[in-house]
Amino acid sequence: MQGTIDGFSYGAVTPLVAYVMACLGGALGLRCVVRSVHTEGSWRPGWLLLGAASIGCGVWTMHFIGMIGFKVVETQMRYDVGLTVLSLVVAIVVVAIGVFAVGYRGASRVTLAAAGVFTGLGVAGMHYLGMASIQLNGSLEYDPVTVALSVLIAIAAATAALWAAVSVKGFLASVGASLVMGLAVSGMHYTGMAAVDVHLHGATDSVIWAGEAPTSLLLPMMIGPVVFLVVAAAVVMFDPVLVMGDMEPAPSSMPRQRVVLRGQSDGVAPLPGDSVAQAWPGPNGGPRN
Template sequence: MTAEVSEFHYGLITPIAAYLMAFLGAVLALRCTTRSIGRGRGQKKLGWLALGAVSLGCGIWTMHFIAMIGFSVDGGLVSYDSGRTLLSLFVCIAVVAVGVFLVGYRGSGPVTLGTAGVLTGLGVAAMHYLGMTAVNTGGDVHYDTTVVVLSVVIAVVAATAALWAAVSISAVWATIGAALVMGAAVSTMHYTGMAAVSVHVAQMQSGGQSSTSLLSFLLVMLAGPVAALILAGAIVMFDPEVVGGQRDWHPAERQEAVAGRRFTA
């Protein structure tokens, strides 16, 4: 029989908290990428791009699993495979890093941006569905193919827009606006993907979802990525160039930045 599935076991708390984490990861990634522009190809550029990739990857992954706290199956006991859950985190950070480094070093030309956007979007979708394989519902999980494809398209579009914004927007308020949109896009991708899910169980189990143990597990899994976001936030907050959008470049760095913009035009 088909069990009733809900994404809002705790009401609006989980989608709002998930969105805020996606927004936080996006705004930190945008500011870090802005800081890397004009920094040549040295360690400073590498460090800022890496921090941006980790921030965006952790923000997306954290959004996904905070939202999953609200996932419940009527008559089913939801549990998670910790190995696959952690693997989905590493996949998310890795694919986001590919996109961030591509646009960070090669600019936002159409070919580079398109390639980076597709790779990153597919990677984010892979993270989502890999994370879903870690979920044990006590039944068989099925997906609506059309809705799955739609979620992947949303992921690619969102990733492309995020990468474009990362190298094209520098003003603080513009960055915040872009991050608000990116957070909404990531959340939309997640809930679209979850709309494709149906669960078929052979027999309803009494007691339903074990909320306490499930919540405890997910909070433990979330501790590391949330700590990484807090650390990234502290680094950004104490760097005046990131916060204020001001760049005190050396002449050679300024010349390279100008040349890079001409290249991508």
């Protein structure tokens, strides 16, 4: 017996809130990664990790806000706590791998393609791992063509996000990129949901399943990621370089400008990149005008 699926039991509320969270995570992540490109030393990994965690939390929160509106009319639903937490860890870890790859190696075609595919597969894995945490009086079945389409959307969204992270400059441009990114991630989620059918084990549901009810589990679990996104937003807001988007290259990347006058020596050999003034010593040993 096929179950009756309602993916929008709260109307447009859950899709819109889910989209906003995906955009927020994407916007914060993009700005943090852009900041890391212009940061040297021990601060760079911190910015990259903050950006990866922001994107991962945004994607995970978007998924489970969308799932609050998902129900099967004929049966109760519960969630396995362990798999739900694991899906959050997977989201952050796979995004971090992609972000660190482009953060340190740049957006070359090979790096971007490899990181985009890996991250996209990880985001899709997070989605279907979250779906696997559902417990109900039946089993979930998937249309393979629609599943493949959702995975391709996830890879395209991840690749575009990683490219934007190191290529898009300026605050407004990053906001626009995050809106597109949120649309792509939400599109992947609802494409994956369109692939789902539920095969019920019985006509009625008289069993109280062992997991946690959607609202009793998901809403408390979202407090942590949402608080993290608020803290990340505060970091961005209090960093004027991130807000204004007016970033100078890191000090170590600036060319050396030590001037060495011909005919004079300070006991230190000129280094590559040192400027040599076109001046000859004057009568008193100083430079001739």
